Amino acid sequence: MAKLTINDAIVAALRSEMMVNPKIFCLGQDIGQFGGALQTFKGLWAEFKDTGRIIDAPISEEVMVGAGAGAAMCGMRPVVEIMFLELLNLCLGSILNEIGQVYVKTGHRLKVPLVIRTKCGVGPHRGHAEDYHAVLTSVPGIKVVMPSEPRDAMGLMRSALREDNPVIFLEHMGLTHARRAEVPDDDDFVIPLGVADIKRPGSDVTIVSCGLMVSRALKAAEQLKADHSIDCEVIDLRTIAPLDTATILNSVKKTGHLVITHEAWKTGGSGGEVAAIVAEQGFKDLKGPIVRVAPPNVPIPFSLTLEKLFIPNEQAIMDGVMRSLGKQ
Amino acid sequence: MAKLTINDAIVAALRSEMMVNPKIFCLGQDIGQFGGALQTFKGLWAEFKDTGRIIDAPISEEVMVGAGAGAAMCGMRPVVEIMFLELLNLCLGSILNEIGQVYVKTGHRLKVPLVIRTKCGVGPHRGHAEDYHAVLTSVPGIKVVMPSEPRDAMGLMRSALREDNPVIFLEHMGLTHARRAEVPDDDDFVIPLGVADIKRPGSDVTIVSCGLMVSRALKAAEQLKADHSIDCEVIDLRTIAPLDTATILNSVKKTGHLVITHEAWKTGGSGGEVAAIVAEQGFKDLKGPIVRVAPPNVPIPFSLTLEKLFIPNEQAIMDGVMRSLGKQ
Amino acid sequence: MTSNAEPEVSVRTALLRSLIRARHFDRVVNKINPGWHPATGEEAIPVGVFSGLRPDDISTSHYRSAMVASMIRGGDVKRMIAEVCGKVTGTNRGITRIDLSGEMGENHLGMLSGTLGTPIGYAVGAGLAAKYKGEGQVSVVTFGDGTINSGIFHEAMNFASMLCLPVIFVCQDNQYAISLPSSKSVAGSISKRGAGYGMPAIDADGNDVFDVYNKVQEAISRARAGQGPSFIHALSYRMGGHWAADPANYRPKEEVEEWAARDPIALCSARLIAEEMLTSDDIAKLDEEARNDFDSWAEQGKADPLPGAEEIPTEAYAPSRLV
Amino acid sequence: MTSNAEPEVSVRTALLRSLIRARHFDRVVNKINPGWHPATGEEAIPVGVFSGLRPDDISTSHYRSAMVASMIRGGDVKRMIAEVCGKVTGTNRGITRIDLSGEMGENHLGMLSGTLGTPIGYAVGAGLAAKYKGEGQVSVVTFGDGTINSGIFHEAMNFASMLCLPVIFVCQDNQYAISLPSSKSVAGSISKRGAGYGMPAIDADGNDVFDVYNKVQEAISRARAGQGPSFIHALSYRMGGHWAADPANYRPKEEVEEWAARDPIALCSARLIAEEMLTSDDIAKLDEEARNDFDSWAEQGKADPLPGAEEIPTEAYAPSRLV
Ligand SMILES: Cc1ncc(C[n+]2csc(CCOP(=O)(O)OP(=O)(O)O)c2C)c(N)n1
Ligand SMILES: Cc1ncc(C[n+]2csc(CCOP(=O)(O)OP(=O)(O)O)c2C)c(N)n1
Ligand SMILES: [Mg+2]
Ligand SMILES: [Mg+2]
Numbered sequence A, B: 001m002a003k004l005t006i007n008d009a010i011v012a013a014l015r016s017e018m019m020v021n022p023k024i025f026c027l028g029q030d031i032g033q034f035g036g037a038l039q040t041f042k043g044l045w046a047e048f049k050d051t052g053r054i055i056d057a058p059i060s061e062e063v064m065v066g067a068g069a070g071a072a073m074c075g076m077r078p079v080v081e082i083m084f085l086e087l088l089n090l091c092l093g094s095i096l097n098e099i100g101q102v103y104v105k106t107g108h109r110l111k112v113p114l115v116i117r118t119k120c121g122v123g124p125h126r127g128h129a130e131d132y133h134a135v136l137t138s139v140p141g142i143k144v145v146m147p148s149e150p151r152d153a154m155g156l157m158r159s160a161l162r163e164d165n166p167v168i169f170l171e172h173m174g175l176t177h178a179r180r181a182e183v184p185d186d187d188d189f190v191i192p193l194g195v196a197d198i199k200r201p202g203s204d205v206t207i208v209s210c211g212l213m214v215s216r217a218l219k220a221a222e223q224l225k226a227d228h229s230i231d232c233e234v235i236d237l238r239t240i241a242p243l244d245t246a247t248i249l250n251s252v253k254k255t256g257h258l259v260i261t262h263e264a265w266k267t268g269g270s271g272g273e274v275a276a277i278v279a280e281q282g283f284k285d286l287k288g289p290i291v292r293v294a295p296p297n298v299p300i301p302f303s304l305t306l307e308k309l310f311i312p313n314e315q316a317i318m319d320g321v322m323r324s325l326g327k328q
Numbered sequence C, D: 001m002t003s004n005a006e007p008e009v010s011v012r013t014a015l016l017r018s019l020i021r022a023r024h025f026d027r028v029v030n031k032i033n034p035g036w037h038p039a040t041g042e043e044a045i046p047v048g049v050f051s052g053l054r055p056d057d058i059s060t061s062h063y064r065s066a067m068v069a070s071m072i073r074g075g076d077v078k079r080m081i082a083e084v085c086g087k088v089t090g091t092n093r094g095i096t097r098i099d100l101s102g103e104m105g106e107n108h109l110g111m112l113s114g115t116l117g118t119p120i121g122y123a124v125g126a127g128l129a130a131k132y133k134g135e136g137q138v139s140v141v142t143f144g145d146g147t148i149n150s151g152i153f154h155e156a157m158n159f160a161s162m163l164c165l166p167v168i169f170v171c172q173d174n175q176y177a178i179s180l181p182s183s184k185s186v187a188g189s190i191s192k193r194g195a196g197y198g199m200p201a202i203d204a205d206g207n208d209v210f211d212v213y214n215k216v217q218e219a220i221s222r223a224r225a226g227q228g229p230s231f232i233h234a235l236s237y238r239m240g241g242h243w244a245a246d247p248a249n250y251r252p253k254e255e256v257e258e259w260a261a262r263d264p265i266a267l268c269s270a271r272l273i274a275e276e277m278l279t280s281d282d283i284a285k286l287d288e289e290a291r292n293d294f295d296s297w298a299e300q301g302k303a304d305p306l307p308g309a310e311e312i313p314t315e316a317y318a319p320s321r322l323v
Helices: A006-020 A044-051 A061-073 A085-099 A150-161 A212-228 A245-255 A269-283 A303-309 A314-324 B007-022 B043-052 B061-073 B085-099 B149-161 B212-228 B244-257 B272-283 B304-310 B315-325 C009-032 C044-050 C066-072 C077-084 C117-131 C152-164 C188-195 C209-224 C255-261 C264-274 C280-303 D010-033 D043-048 D066-072 D076-083 D117-134 D151-162 D190-195 D208-222 D253-260 D265-276 D279-303
Strands: A002-004 A024-028 A054-055 A077-084 A116-120 A144-147 A167-172 A181-183 A197-200 A206-211 A232-235 A239-241 A258-260 A291-294 B002-004 B024-028 B052-056 B077-085 B117-119 B143-145 B168-172 B181-183 B199-202 B205-209 B232-237 B239-241 B257-259 B291-293 C056-061 C141-146 C166-171 C201-205 C230-235 D058-060 D139-144 D166-174 D201-205 D228-235
Touching: A006 A024, A006 A044, A006 A150, A006 A167, A044 A054, A044 C009, A054 A291, A061 A077, A061 A085, A077 A085, A077 B232, A077 C152, A085 A116, A085 B085, A085 C117, A116 A150, A116 D208, A144 A150, A144 D066, A150 A167, A150 A181, A167 B168, A197 A212, A206 A212, A206 A245, A206 A314, A206 D058, A212 A232, A212 A258, A212 A314, A212 B257, A212 C230, A232 A245, A239 D253, A245 A269, A258 A269, A258 C044, A258 C077, A269 A291, A269 B002, A269 B257, A291 A314, A291 B272, B002 B007, B007 B024, B007 B043, B007 B149, B007 B181, B024 B061, B043 B052, B061 B077, B061 B085, B061 D117, B061 D151, B077 B085, B085 B117, B085 B168, B085 D117, B143 B149, B149 B168, B149 B181, B149 B232, B199 B212, B205 B212, B205 D151, B212 B232, B212 B315, B212 D066, B244 B272, B257 B272, B257 B315, B291 D201, C009 C066, C009 C077, C009 C209, C009 C280, C044 C066, C044 C141, C044 C166, C044 C209, C056 C117, C066 C077, C077 C280, C117 C141, C117 C152, C117 C166, C152 C166, C152 D043, C166 C188, C188 C201, C188 C230, C188 D010, C201 C209, C209 C264, C209 D076, C230 D253, C264 C280, D010 D043, D010 D066, D010 D208, D010 D265, D010 D279, D043 D139, D043 D166, D043 D208, D043 D228, D043 D265, D066 D076, D066 D139, D076 D279, D117 D139, D117 D151, D117 D166, D166 D190, D166 D208, D190 D201, D190 D228, D201 D208, D208 D228, D208 D265, D265 D279
Parallel strands: A024 A054, A024 A077, A077 A116, A116 A167, A144 A167, A206 A232, A206 A258, A258 A291, B024 B052, B024 B077, B077 B117, B117 B168, B143 B168, B205 B232, B205 B257, B257 B291, C056 C141, C141 C166, C166 C230, C201 C230, D058 D139, D139 D166, D166 D228, D201 D228
Antiparallel strands: A002 A181, A144 A239, A197 A232, B002 B181, B143 B239, B199 B232
16 A cells, blocks of 8 residues: 555546546646646656647636537547636536536437546645635536545546546645555545545534545544544545435434534535535434534635634634534 | 516616716627617617617627626726626636625725626526526625516616626526516615515415515415415515525524525525525524425426426425425 | 539539528428527538538537538437427437537537537537547537637637647638627638638638538548648628527618528529539429428427426436446 | 837836836745746836836736736835735735735736636726726736637637727737747737737837837827727746746756846846946946845835734625615
């Protein structure tokens, strides 16, 4: 078992799939010799440059996604990197209106096996942090994935590359080069899309999280255990669309309390969907309010001091848990 | 009091504001001599054509919104029509990433008093029906409005034209030419943005609706009253962002039951936000599950027969109310 | 083949036949839905562009004429008309608004929503796929004069040129985008704009089906030979309104009359008669045959059964191949 | 004024002074954040473009050089540097990533997120507002060679031309978009592409501040006279990496050396010395003065207090004026 960062794990999965599947090609800005912004295609140029399977794209996000989707409809399996999630907002004509609907609208004659890699989240980059993923989960037919650790990243990326639907793969800039962890050596190791992971079992309160919030939720859980003997179950969604509602509902059945945390703005964030599902299907299990812990509805402040106060930290999650228990 | 359709009421508000505010100009495809698709600028060309204040735009949605926003920052008050809501997905770079953040990011030095008119909803047009409004409510700084009747349409449009924030004004194609109703003659009649309207008071179940769903919810309420003596309170959101949480929470406090219905897909639709707010702030008042009544996550079918089955009707809302009461 | 050479006799007759069938197709469909968009007067463009492709080439059609394009590419007309009627016997059992795309599949793409422009991106992707496959396939795409003002056109042209993709871009210039004349909406000239992307930019007479056909065939030869994309500006005129019921009173009568004199079916017929390849009787027969076919398909479509609730799909995702 | 005429003496000295200050500005800012984007070698473009506007003209700057553009337009440098340091004494009390825009206000717009291209749309809107006001204002916008491949560029150029707006579009061509050379990414020539929109398209020497200044002034005169937009392609070279810490080893050394010999400050200085308008001592003094100013502002910025939690805005909306 090698120890890899999230970024390395993603690149490893991509590399091993490219070796066995000639239909995969990659299209993105500066992903050739430059290796990708934040080295998201590290080492692949050296290996594949003579095959034409790594294309440096111009600043033309709409056609990058359009050409990726078109090539996918014609039997290829493109990986398009849009450098940052905010830039995906430039190509939502295709993404929201069309690519998730192709399979149904063509009577199953066409599919769109397209993987869109993109980055977001607060991190060393000091910009492009905004998490607009709720936009993507509001339409049918698209899968949205966000790993929080290297093993998941590898397994999810490999699944994405074997998937017959458009997948938007979100890479968190604060995590992707952060911590190394062991990943399986198996070139067929996959984690199916649509399956959440219980990162910490617990019996008192369910915390639903993703991306950067997973480790914060875990720390909050440890602290709550130590300070108040409150035992939190921490769920990492991993796939945000489609949601793994069974895992969430089962957990709430056990705990009776739900806290949802994400880095996106609270209003209109994807946590609303989780809350709505539980308030409908899990209502009888709920013993207290569903609490969302997320940033306020204002632009992310630039100053690092303010940015740190803006994104929910362990304390904010702990406070949320207390509120869900009616203790605050 | 004149009797007007929604469309006429909107045009009347626009016209009266244009008379008194020379900063207003209109930019949209075919809004000049043609009068706008579905006659959304009916009669204004004849009146204003010599002033240059009505501009026929090319098929360039990004720059239409961009130029509108830029002119707004420079002191004008543009009304940009994007013919259909799905086409707004072509210009979300500006809309999601920027125009709602200008006021804060420029330290209040710039504002964006921009009104974007656009159409959606199933109707005679047989296309462009998709309701993507949840996308717009997921970012800060933007107001989103959708009237369900002529009086509201007039008052909300006038408010939008006096507002210092970007407003996206959704006009439902199935309603806009449908029913005439009385509107005040007063050229200063406004309905403030951000205030929901209780279209039918009731004590047993709260139904939150907007657009086309309002009349269906009202019909469902009458039927439930007649058949089961269930007394529903029907709230018309009118403004979807920012939400009038006080009206919703007060209603649920009274009824203890909540049904949310919209024409947008259920998953990721703006009803999730309403559910989440009530499940957090109104939890103690809830006596049953929060039920969402909305279309399934698949493309809107073309055949009229199927389209009718797809969009929730009175029966679906009635069923939802029964589920919220634990009666099904 | 140069643009002065004429296509062979059989091809020329087939082109006329397609022109005639295109007009009947429009006729019946726009009776079923007068809110839709006839291409009367512009038929030489879809017919000239999409005839003569290899079966594995990929066509992506402008919405106006999309079903004609599909027909030429092998789409089933009867099934399309049933879909237009919203019937369960239709191409996609009544689920899809088919007039904007025709029957889609691996050799034919089209509009997938009500949004103009995005198909140009898909066509570029089809060209990219063709390049990877290396079997000489080309991707041919049409779009309106109004649509070239959308950003995707620019991005697509540059991208295809930069990567030397086998894509033929054809502007179906009917001189209007709804009510806005292209003389106003397109600053500069359309073909000059194409040339700005470093690819051949050619003007074609959009009412002369042979001219369109020839120029597209030349561009296809270049693309198959690895010489990259071309841009063709085919000028014609939208004889009717934007939709069938639009009186189009925003434009001068003289303009309409001038173009009425250049009807593409009449022009093509006259040429074939003058060259003694067909008699006017032959042509009347083609017309008669087409009229009967389309009328009967329309009748059938109207008579066919409506879809039931079970036809509403329950899932948008394609099945995952993972277990 | 024709492009051969030189700006007056006072203007020419001011241009050199701005060039020198622009470089010092970059120097201190990119020491504070080595992930940011110096414009070393390209200073003649922002300086030449944005000097000599009327106070009520609207400037919209490319992100690279945006604070220099703002400085020229009257922005407060000390406050900007404090904002760069994330301090409460900054332009917006530490809330805004200021390097991408400079100090925004009614006469200066810029990037409002991390998205390239959208500001071109806002600049067009500024031109539209100027046209309505009818006071001869113009809107001047710069953008990179990479950015012209985004759809908004195309839409904006056509729109401005179609409506005859007083907008001057300037491509700040430093020959790279991160690692992608414009020779690869821009199919065809940049100025030909501009000409495709039916507006004057002019090449300028982006390392010669006087040439840039003159050509922009001519375009401004046309715009003020109601003759509509112009496109200026100013060719220069990005001497450093995409960001300060990027070694830029994706490009040939000879290319860098060739352009190093054409440093815009050296060129401008040599001209003014040769024409006996300034001595090298005068220039050394300008440099010394700038060095001191920027060093002290940077020191001050670093020393200034951080914002407290109360600086996080609680509301994104501007207050409603309705009651
Ligand atoms: C992006 C986009 N903008 C606007 C519309 C509304 N619309 C439908 S057809 C049309 C005119 C299209 O003009 P053109 O491209 O010339 O095609 P034509 O109708 O002339 O065949 C417009 C504006 C649309 N469907 N998509
Ligand atoms: C729409 C968009 N695409 C990609 C990026 C990422 N990015 C930031 S700077 C840059 C290069 C820009 O090139 P150019 O326009 O030539 O400006 P330069 O950096 O050379 O000044 C890229 C690709 C972005 N910020 N916005
Ligand atoms: Mg047209
Ligand atoms: Mg550049």
